[in-house]
């Protein structure tokens with residue numbers, strides 16, 4: 001009987017998908033922007049990710065949730081080879097961006113990280129002006145042919161990150177003088193400025209107050225139409241609010257991956273249900 005599949009307890013924070021949301025949740029049959037297949041990650045002898053396969057799609061936010069230490073950030077970092085910077089880390093499996101192996105010898109990792117940008121937990125603007133924080137990437141990637149063009153990219157990126165109106169009269173002030181929430185939007189503008197295709201966010205709101213968090217969530221919603229976004233979050237309400245797909249990790253395994261509305265209202269796996277109903281984590 002169908003009712004046997006319903007959660008034992010109602011989950012209060014996620015409502016079933018509206019027709020509008022369902023219409024947006026287009027088929028998974030189309031070619032994914034990124035494809036991760038059989039990914040395992042080891043830190044020395046310890047295995048942190050076990051044989052995880054996930055597709056990341058355009059026009060969609062994919063949330064990675066799960067208890068502390070389950071490997072969410074480790075997996076996210078595989079997607080733009082940030083684990084390369086950790087000497088003890090070893091990654092096996094295949095990750096493709098538009099069908100190209102990101103670990104292939106001909107893949108330029110600087111280009112990769114421009115195409116697959118990252119926003120970290122703690123806002124980390126450069127100790128430079130607001131303008132320079134955003135202009136730096138386009139300049140080193142040769143994206144502007146003139147000063148005017150560079151200024152246009154900076155303005156467009158700050159507008160897209162929802163920060164322009166707050167900083168347009170003080171572009172020469174230090175990025176580090178902004179509030180935490182503004183700094184995080186500056187970091188998002190910095191990622192956007194090099195014209196990425198995917199944006200990875202590793203708990204981007206965990207250092208922010210509720211108002212700044214709401215602004216970032218609104219921004220994620222707006223950015224979704226342009227970029228594939230993957231976000232690690234501890235906050236299940238946030239995952240339910242901002243994402244269309246959710247991946248639940250536990251002890252390095254991908255337990256369940258599916259439509260966010262289904263994961264939060266009708267999960268297939270007992271472990272997912274236990275987590276979303278607060279039984280552990």
Ligand SMILES: Nc1ncnc2c1ncn2[C@@H]1O[C@H](COP(=O)(O)OP(=O)(O)OP(=O)(O)O)[C@@H](O)[C@H]1O
Pocket residue numbers: 043048066067068069070071072073074075086088234
């Ligand atoms: N640089 C590292 N060196 C060794 N072990 C690490 C390193 N980074 C993470 N780990 C280990 O890998 C496992 C997964 O960690 P990871 O940070 O990816 O989990 P997480 O789900 O993102 O956790 P949290 O929600 O607490 O940030 C943990 O056991 C952690 O201790």
